[in-house]
Amino acid sequence: MHIMEGFLPWQWCLFWYMVAIPVVAYGVIQIKKITNEHPESKPLLAVSGAFVFVLSSLKLPSVTGSCSHPTGNGLGAVLFGPAVASVLGAIVLVFQALLLAHGGLTTLGANIFSMGIVGPLAAWLIYKGVIRVGWSSSMGIFLAAVAGNWLTYVTTATQLSLAFPLPTFGEAFVKFMLIFAYTQIPLAIAEGLLTVVIFDYILKLRPDILEKLKVITPQDKNLEEAV
């Protein structure tokens, strides 16, 4: 969920910008490093960002009867790592604000923090954790996408209740969470399932891409072929 333009008081807009900028700057440094080593990765990063944007504009049938879209941030984080995902996420958010009227420019910092930093970071950590425990990569990607989605919403609810702590932070937080929970619990699971389907197809058709991105090791590929 994007925080709409003009929703947050200016003090909070500023605060979230201050929080988000260092992380994005770190991501930019990482991207610079990658593109200096492999110049061919620059167009690849661009097309991947475009892919995230297109993914987020696809409508997904959901259980609640409403239509929502996958955020794609779980997949992006698992494929490219959280630092790069945060930069791609930031650019995608600017485009979403200007082209689709989702989100806004003054609330961009807050949106980057929830959707470009917390969500991808959680997704990436969980994916790595699950792989280390030794579960399958499908399970990992499912949990990563679900957790990435939920944590994004928890962060958004936190940001909103910090901005409008009426009467107290805790009570406002419960209210925002209740409203989000109705749609987000099923939606996150739906996104998780969809991400697994996408990931499995990529693994089946072009495992070399995933290997190049170091998402899976050659060993995983052999396992997959054996199955």
Place this chain on the structure above:
Amino acid sequence: MFENTVDNYAHHNNLKGANIYFKVLFAILTMFMSLISTSPIIPIIIAVLMSFLIIFKAKIPWKFYLKFLTIPFIFGFLTFIFMAFFFGFGTPLWELNIFSLTVTIDGFNLGFLVFSRIMGGFTCMAFLSLTTPMTELFSVLETFKIPKIVLEIAMMMYRYIFVFLGEGINMYHAQQTRLGYHSFKSSYKSMGILASNLFIRTWIKGENAYLAMESRCYNGSLHINNYQNKIGTKNLFILFSFEALLLAGVYLSGNFTLI
């Protein structure tokens, strides 16, 4: 597609020739005024003025503009209702006899303030996105010391978004004619196939684009043509007096509430 037309209008409107820095400065400053206002008056004035500029000065068809405004309007309105019911603890204004829901005065005022700020800020953003092509916006960002690599990636991304939207829509229609979305389960399967294929195609396109660029002497940076018309002292004067007027309005209407 909807996105296509926003881009289309950004390239074909009456304010396209105006200096880009002037437009950005105008939109951002006005957005800021709407943001710092503590009463709903100034944001609403801004929303009306901006809509007027967009429809009559930039000559964007009003039907299209209203359609563009519906998303923020619906969202803002829902926020207004939500806040009116749940975010007030003062005197009740109106009591709903089911579920003991009440609208309170302070909740109503807060909701209306947020609603007006959303509309004020959003119209400023709409002004920017409907009158300036994205590639020109990037050249402005370059003067703000945004790293070049980010802008380049953003610019290429912008190009590919339209390529993939077209491709995605084609694939979607192809799947639809083969009953790919007739049931819940098949929708998931089809959507997954579509997205993963899109990713693989994206990847191939990216590799090909790099090869094509490299064979045309791409050395890691793109150059943007950045020619701009002059702003003119008169326009600058009008801009700053307008913003000063808004600021004074923000100050004077500080404690005003609707009820």
